[in-house]
Amino acid sequence: MTAASPPDVLRAPLVVEFPFTRSLGPVQSAFLTGLREGVVLGVRTSDGKVMVPPTEYDPVTAEEIRDLVEVAATGTVTTWAWNPAPRPNQPLATPFAWVLVTLDGADTAILHALDAPGPEAVRTGMRVRVRWAADR
Structure with missing residues (x-):
C-alpha cells in the first residue's frame, strides 16, 4: 500500500465589490x-x-x-457591544461602543457608534443624544 498524494489545491483571486451607484x-x-x-x-x-x-x-x-x-435627537440604548480595537474605516479611531438606540418618537432602533470613555460608561437603558458633526 502507498500513501495517496494530496490533491492539487486550486486558487483564484476574489475581489468582493459592489460596482454600482444607488439612486x-x-x-x-x-x-x-x-x-x-x-x-x-x-x-x-x-x-x-x-x-x-x-x-x-x-x-x-x-x-x-x-x-x-x-x-427626537435623543433616545435610549437598547443593547450595546464594546469595540476595544477599531479597525480602519470604522466611525471612530478610538475605542467606542456599537449601540442600538431607539430614538424618542420611534418604535425601532438604529445602529450607531457611541463615543464613550470606556465600557463602564455604557449601559442598556442609558439616555443618549445625537452629536451632530460640524460638517455634514
Whole structure:
C-alpha cells in the first residue's frame, strides 16, 4: 500500500465589490437630507409604528409608505457591544461602543457608534443624544 498524494489545491483571486451607484428614492433622500439639516426622520408604517431609519416599503404589508415623521435627537440604548480595537474605516479611531438606540418618537432602533470613555460608561437603558458633526 502507498500513501495517496494530496490533491492539487486550486486558487483564484476574489475581489468582493459592489460596482454600482444607488439612486435614492423619496424616503431615503428625505432621510439623508434631514440628517444634513440636523433632523432625524422616520416613516410611519401601516400599523402606526415609526421606523428609523425609514424604509420605502412596509415590512409587514410590502406596500409603499411615504408618511415621514420627525423623531427626537435623543433616545435610549437598547443593547450595546464594546469595540476595544477599531479597525480602519470604522466611525471612530478610538475605542467606542456599537449601540442600538431607539430614538424618542420611534418604535425601532438604529445602529450607531457611541463615543464613550470606556465600557463602564455604557449601559442598556442609558439616555443618549445625537452629536451632530460640524460638517455634514
